[in-house]
Amino acid sequence: MSAVLRDMRQVGFAVLPPLSLYVHLPWCVKKCPYCDFNSHERQGELPFADYTSALVRDLEAMLPSVWGRCIHSIFIGGGTPSLFPAEHIDALLAAVRARLQVEPGAEITLEANPGTAEAARFRGYRDAGVNRLSLGVQSFNEPMLKALGRIHSAEEARRAIGIALETFGNVNIDLMYGLPGQTLAMARADIEEGVRHGPAHLSAYQLTIEPNTVFHSHPPRLPAHDEAADMQAMAEEMLGAAGFEHYETSAFAKSGRRCRHNLNYWEFGDYLGIGAGAHGKLSFADRVTRHERVKQPREYLASNGEVPQRAIEAKELPFEFMLNALRLIDGFPAELFAARCGLPVSAVEAGLRAAEEKGLIEREARTIRPTGRGRRFLNDLVELFLPAHE
Numbered sequence: 001m002s003a004v005l006r007d008m009r010q011v012g013f014a015v016l017p018p019l020s021l022y023v024h025l026p027w028c029v030k031k032c033p034y035c036d037f038n039s040h041e042r043q044g045e046l047p048f049a050d051y052t053s054a055l056v057r058d059l060e061a062m063l064p065s066v067w068g069r070c071i072h073s074i075f076i077g078g079g080t081p082s083l084f085p086a087e088h089i090d091a092l093l094a095a096v097r098a099r100l101q102v103e104p105g106a107e108i109t110l111e112a113n114p115g116t117a118e119a120a121r122f123r124g125y126r127d128a129g130v131n132r133l134s135l136g137v138q139s140f141n142e143p144m145l146k147a148l149g150r151i152h153s154a155e156e157a158r159r160a161i162g163i164a165l166e167t168f169g170n171v172n173i174d175l176m177y178g179l180p181g182q183t184l185a186m187a188r189a190d191i192e193e194g195v196r197h198g199p200a201h202l203s204a205y206q207l208t209i210e211p212n213t214v215f216h217s218h219p220p221r222l223p224a225h226d227e228a229a230d231m232q233a234m235a236e237e238m239l240g241a242a243g244f245e246h247y248e249t250s251a252f253a254k255s256g257r258r259c260r261h262n263l264n265y266w267e268f269g270d271y272l273g274i275g276a277g278a279h280g281k282l283s284f285a286d287r288v289t290r291h292e293r294v295k296q297p298r299e300y301l302a303s304n305g306e307v308p309q310r311a312i313e314a315k316e317l318p319f320e321f322m323l324n325a326l327r328l329i330d331g332f333p334a335e336l337f338a339a340r341c342g343l344p345v346s347a348v349e350a351g352l353r354a355a356e357e358k359g360l361i362e363r364e365a366r367t368i369r370p371t372g373r374g375r376r377f378l379n380d381l382v383e384l385f386l387p388a389h390e
Contacts, residue, residue, distance in 0.1 A: 011314050011342035016283050017269040019066060020073045020261050021096065023055060024275030026297050028080040029115065032149045033214035034207060038277030038295045039079045047301065048088045054301050056095045058274040058293070061305035063099060065282055065289075066272060071100050073107040073261035076130075082112035086124025093129045107132055107260040109172075115152035117160035122167040132259075133164045134172040134203075139179065140193045147180040147220065148207075161197045170257060172201035177235060178228040179207055180220035187231040188238070195242045200257035204235045205250045249327045249375065266328050268321045268340035276300035281312075288312045288342065315387040317341040318348045322385040326378065331361075331369025351385040360384075 027046055028039045074096065076089070089110065096102065109132040110125055122133070139145055140154045152160070164171045173194050177187040194202050206228055209215050223231070236246055244252035248266055251259065264271065273280030277300075279292035289309040294300050312320065321341050325332045337345045352368065355361040360374035360381040374381045 011287055011317070013283055013285055013342045015339070016069065016285075017340050018072045018264055019069045019282075020075065020264045020269060020271040021071050021100075022261075022271050022273045022275075022278055022280065023074065023076045023092065024078065024273070024278040024293075025051070025076060025081040025084055026079045026276045026295075027083055028078060029083070029113070029151050030149065031214075033218075034148060034210070036210035036213050037079070040297060042083065046083065048084055050301055051297070052088045052092050052095075054303070054305070055092055055274050057305035058303075058307075059096065059099060059272075059305075061307065062272055062274070062291075065284075065309070066100065069101070071096070071102045071106060071272075072269075073264060074102070074109070075261040076108075076110045078111055080113045080116060081110050082116040082121065082125075086121055086128055089125055089130065090128035109134055109259070109261055111136065112160070112164070113152065114157040114160035115150070117156070117163055119163050119167070122163050126167050131168065132170040132172070133168045134174065135160055135164055136174045137161070137194070138174060138176045139190050141182075141186055141190065144179050144182060144186065144190075148176070149214075158197070161199070165198065169200070171199045172203060172259065173197065173199045174203045174205065176205050176207050177231040178223050180222060182223060182231075184227065184230055184234060188234055191235050191238050195239065195244075201251070201253045201259060202239060202244060203250050204232075204239070204252065206232060246329050248329060249378070266324045267332065267336060268324050282309065283342070286342075288317060314343060317343060318351065318385045319382065319387070322348075322351075322382045326361075326370050326374070326382055329369075329375070331367050334363075334366045334368055348385060354384050355381055358384075 024038065026038055026040050027042045029042055031039060031041050108130050110130045111134045113136055137157045138148055138150055140157060142154055145152065145154065161173065175190050175194050191204065207222065209219060239252045240246060244254060246252050247258055251262065270282050271280050272282065273291065275293065276297045277293055277295035279290060282289050289311050291307045291309045293307060294303060318341065321337060325336065334345050337348065352361065356363065359371055360377065361368055362371055370378070370381060
């Protein structure tokens with residue numbers, strides 16, 4: 001145990017992890033009852049120009065922490081980023097490129113709501129440099145959309161997908177299952193239609209009730225646990241048969257179309273977060289830090305852009321790494337732990353051994369992957385890497 005404690009005391013990086021940029025645009029037309037993201041219903045005209053200026057100010061304050069590093073992907077999330085006119089997305093991305101090196105051909109994703117889809121606006125995003133669109137469809141069933149509080153109809157979702165595919169090609173569709181009153185047949189119909197539209201990527205999430213949401217205060221009647229499990233198994237089987245690779249708990253992609261930005265999260269890469277409520281993780285030669293912005297847009301707009309960074313204790317890093325990497329269906333190479341945490345893999349040997357004994361992981365040719373049981377009991381698996389267990 002003394003060797004493990006010694007391993008956990010000092011973080012050290014010879015090469016820093018890949019770096020991504022996350023941009024948070026916090027406004028939406030209507031707050032969904034299941035949403036626990038930092039999103040705020042639009043009240044009147046939005047301060048597009050002022051918020052874009054604040055993002056640039058925010059970015060500039062963080063530049064000393066990322067000098068010389070290259071941005072490998074950009075993700076513009078929300079809220080509903082597609083509320084922003086294309087000229088402000090263009091100004092933002094131009095400001096990023098003027099201040100940071102962005103990898104040629106970097107994946108640049110923007111989230112969009114089908115209820116705010118316009119062909120001209122989508123073309124404007126493409127011309128600004130966005131090359132991947134993520135559409136929050138959730139369902140093609142009208143009663144399900146109503147139960148979720150979505151502002152779009154099934155027909156608007158279909159139209160938005162058509163515009164997105166024509167404009168970008170590289171499109172993700174978000175779908176949810178385990179919805180109030182949903183049956184297995186209804187969930188299957190959503191997956192079937194999602195596949196039929198021909199996106200490069202499809203995300204299938206189970207609805208969960210989160211604190212500080214309307215659904216938490218007024219819980220809807222959801223399908224039983226076994227019914228939701230059947231929906232998950234159905235989705236995995238159907239998407240696999242349709243040629244999608246199941247590469248993360250809720251993510252499915254055609255060959256070569258895995259989301260590079262999200263993969264960087266799951267592989268415990270670095271990410272710079274700007275915007276109201278955005279948070280990030282940055283590595284330095286001898287430490288790993290986190291930063292977080294104020295959540296309220298009004299306070300964010302009034303801030304000077306300076307954000308303190310908090311060092312993550314070495315003993316916390318194994319849990320944070322495993323919380324992400326063990327979501328990957330194919331697991332990860334053992335050496336990735338050292339590359340991303342700055343600690344030797346011996347620091348988590350006790351946790352790996354315990355997980356293996358419980359049948360939650362398997363190790364083969366230096367690869368560590370969750371078993372089927374490990375994926376089903378993921379919380380139990382990652383808890384083995386909490387500091388108390390080490």
